[in-house]
Amino acid sequence: MSEPRTFRFQSQLPKLPVPELDETCDRYLTTVKPFLSEQDFERTKLAVEEFKKGGVGQELQKRLVERAQKSETSWLIDWWNEWAYMGYRDPVVINVSYFFVFRDDKRRKQPAARAASLVTGALLFRDSLLKEELEPDMVRTTPLCMQQYKYMFNNCRIPQIPSDITRNSDPKENQHIVVMRKNQFYSLTVIDKDGSQLSTDEIEEQLLKIYEQADKIGKVPAVGALTSEHRDVWTNIRDEMLKSPLNAASLEAIESAILVLCLDDTKPVTHDEASRACWHGDGRNRFYDKSLEFIVFDNGKAGFLGEHSMMDATPTSRLCDFILEGLDNGTINHGTRTGASIEPVRLEFELTDSLLQAIDTAQTNFAALIAKEDLRVVAFDGYGKNLIKKLQVSPDAYTQMAMQLAYYRMYGHCVPTYESGMTKKFLCGRTETCRSVTMESVDWVKAMDDPALSPKEKGELGRKAVGAQSAYMAKCIDGRGVDRHLLGLKLSVLPGEPVPSLFADPAYAYSTHWYLSTSQITSEYFEGYGWGQVVSDGYGIAYMVPNNKLYFNIVSLHLRNDQLEHYLREALMEMREVFEASIPPPKPKPAPVSAPVSAPVAASAPELAAPTVVITP
Template structure:
């Protein structure tokens, strides 16, 4: 089954001050939502524009006979008075309904997330791994600082004082921030759902240690706990948890969603467990205090991504993770919120701690703080059997996967910019070239493009494989092609990618529109040939699922592949380093990392040579 891990889109640049925005300001709300009512709706592109873009994209992965057949199928779909025109009309009616904020939202959330039944671990959830904190090498100190910083970010959201994000001076939709804190996904057949809880009355966090769940109230007598007080509470949890592990209730959240639905009912039927679960579900976030000590980038990335599956509660929107050796990271539940908001959250947490821009409160610990509350679940044989099955399924699932991290030190964003290229598009071409080196063929590639400039916008697909990228990678692998020609073709490929991305963020890619047309079919109507065409299926089989989110504070960021014979390649474009997180079902990730490095080296050589030939000083990458 195709996985639904469409994690993120390139994060907007941090802002130092509010830009001049051509939208009216809503003064009845705080800065966070000041532009929400002014955001435009997600557009429905012209049918002819979408089909033309679709044909152009599939030309890169088809031979002449395949392309001719697909052209004919598209022409039939586009015929005046035909079903394509009718489906487009229905979609426009939905988009223009005044009661519908975003025509895509309900369909996308259902099909891609809540109706998706495979485990969210590996298939949906994602992670960030932090750089070390040299001042806080002990886990309780590191964890307490992270909690204080996260609570400050939460305060800015609750009070609506957080500045919106912007892209090219236009504000982005901030609606999804409501799903960040005090939120939880719930398993249900046939489709899950998500709930949020009142932040005014739910000021507790869930702490998980040795598979045991503890509740820590973060406010006492109207005053938020200081970092020193949080650290004191966490020390007590280490003592209370001891050295033995409890049955891993958290592992149930790693299961197939239908199984988890059944297991949750077993858990509720076993005793007075409903209120205990509600304390976890309503908590501000989860803090996972792991008893492992990951060292390498591969190890900490894997530990943040899946861990051992036990010391977690994957249905929580936010899980901060701190390891025995003081290393730390984050795991996010993806259903209602894409990666850009949580990237901002985690970058904020790391930044204010590193720059000492957070008020840690009094170093004195109040003597009347209540003890952390351990949640003692009632477990019977049915629940214990479910836990055992979930553990076995989790271990089997994770064993099918391999995760490797390439930290490419040759150059980064700064060097790419000296060559005059979009850093994101340039790195996409690194990925295209690496795949071609490894397989000798170009295949469909998904890059997330955020559409948050529109109300309730999420993502669109930027199809990275183009006729221009195919011509370029073939030239790069042909020793007879002069370097100048390779450089010219490379520029053309990068320019083509930038153009597609620019259109995608405007809501004018082809994939979401085609999805909307497909969803506009009525029960009993036959699916048009365009959607059963082998080329359509091939073009949406994402052998490469890619996305960029970047922070100078992260040493890892990633998620899983979306098809069994493909790769999930999450990447960071930092100032002087490129980082690639490669996940697949054991498709020789080490070799892929080798080819990524080789592709980056060769692109540097080609474009530096071109600079020299043009009489410009070669960039020092």
């Protein structure tokens, strides 16, 4: 076995810092200024000043620093997992889960073949992870934390009151996947007792048996629908189910499985149909608590649904890219026949009248939940990352500004915007909020509708807006955004203590009300990526910036996504014009320095070219 590589940098990673109080307070004021009148901004400045100088902020900062000093990993991680995920009680589907839609595989149009190849790829990735042969994530030469990968396979969220827990099952003892078809569950052992992995052909043969058997039986009561319920409701139902040894054994098989493979009997065609099918499906042929669910439809389309609690989308996007790129390039080893006599085992449930009623109620609640949601995929074919880079701007920041301009034109003002920034350069790092709206971005969106300004002038203002967003993102990646620090200070307030002035000020609640909640994951093998909005009067916009396209997944509670799409397409076309008009001229090459061979260059000679620092989120 080769030298373990996957976690080799973990002990060297720095811990998430606690920024200086003054630094965060000053940066916070900068982020709220775009939304406030002069009078309101002065009120907020007074609240922040009182928080900094009145002793309360200093005391909370002291408590937070002490917590950080005592922590062996991260002062934030336990709070974050609890506050953002495990303590969250609304259904995980729509509210927590995220999805990918895969590009079609022209070599594997039959669903069983497509599904078997995806399982093979996932198992190969798992094998390299278990053997610690997987290279750690890196940004250039900076290693990133790999902790989240420990919750990838054989993992499940378990409902409990008042807060859920995560369950990691022993990978050596659980070498099976769970396959769902027609609401039925099948356990399929994919690695035999000798440790040999079934070949892709063998997996496909077993999946064909599941198709045949499940289709013959037909749809059964949808136990999986129970995982779409409110977490407290699901907790109580699960407790009731566990009273039956048969149910307990079936749930054990599902929760301990490597992954879940959903073989859906639908045939989505359009981007919108495929995205909705991957995001939530029919609410029946799913087990939403599993960390990994691969979905294959009867027309060969496929995708992925992830449970977000212990993993962000970056590890699972790497997993899916590994599979899809390997299948496309022919680098996935499909194995040779093991000859193992392994058959799928149908998991049975003993369903009482009360459990059957609970399933019916869950399906009714699910239908009402998804009926509130509007999803629209914007597949923009005009250009992508390649052209944006030629415009000499950050593709991520550029795309953020497109959303700002679209929203401004639709509503006439700018609103607090969340962009996920990765903090995995720190031990147990997850995310920080990049606040995309700046004074520069507000000036720019207004300038875009000013007929007195030339395209070049508009483009130059746009470059300032892009630069401001990139600079803030760099702070976030460095652990110096404002939101996680402020959350830590807020959670450091003891029960019974008064609400500090900064948090009592209306600007704090408004500036954390994410009317636009955004995040980027990009793959040349995805045709969709998304999740739900985080506030009832806002949008969730997941976006991808591949080489020659742009994708936006717009989700809201029917807030005219079609109009936002119109303004987004309009913004992207106009932005190309103004950014092309404002491309900086090439810098002149420095004149060569000539000197007599025998004469040394003076130590005080001026530098001929200053180093350029490029910040790429």
